[in-house]
Every structure is written in C-alpha cells, then in structure tokens.
Amino acid sequence: MFAAFTPALVLGAAAERGRILPILVFVFVWATLVCDPIASWTWNSAGWAAEMGVLDFAGGTPVHITSGASALAYSLVLGPRKMKILQVLSQFAPSSLVPAS
Secondary structure, eight states: OHHHHHHHHHHGGGTTTSOHHHHHHHHHHHIIIIIHHHHHHHHSTTSHHHHTTOOOSSOIIIIIIHHHHHHHHHHHHHOSOOHHHHHHHHTSOOOOSSOOO
16 A cells, blocks of 8 residues: 555656656656665565664655655656646635635
8 A cells, every 4th residue: 555655645746747658657667666675674674774773653764755755856857837727726716614704
C-alpha cells in the first residue's frame, strides 16, 4: 500500500503541469531507484537505518520525506503553473456549508 500512496504524493506536484507518459516513466524509475531502497533501509531488520536504531512504524521516512523532496524536485523541473488555469480558478467564488452568522 505504501508503494501505491507514495507516488501519489509526488504526482500532486505534476497536477495540471505534466503529461501522463513522462509522469508514468518518472513514477516507475523513482519507485525503483528511490522509494524501494529507502523503504528497505528503514523497514528491513537488516537495513542500515534499522541497524542504527531508526524506528519508523508510520512511514515518515520512506513515504513522507522521500515523496516531499521528490515532489519539490519534480515541480522545480516542471516550472511554474500556467496562469490560464489560475485565472479560471479565480473566477469561482469560495463557498462554505457553514451559514454566515
């Protein structure tokens, strides 16, 4: 399950900016070369991080740190969002289900 959720966090950086084929290639390469080894280092009892005493039960290191750093790097490569999309989204008024007092 972690192998499915971790790339999903990275893909949030590519939303509205990237094409699907390069994203799929990136996810495959990234999961193989980055996510899987770091998860093995952390969660395998013979991994070097586990041998150093790192205890990670919720996935903070292999999931959140790797996906956050990778999303930052991927978004820097893609560049800023297109202004056209931001202009379309700014036309919608904010809504709230809570009644005004």
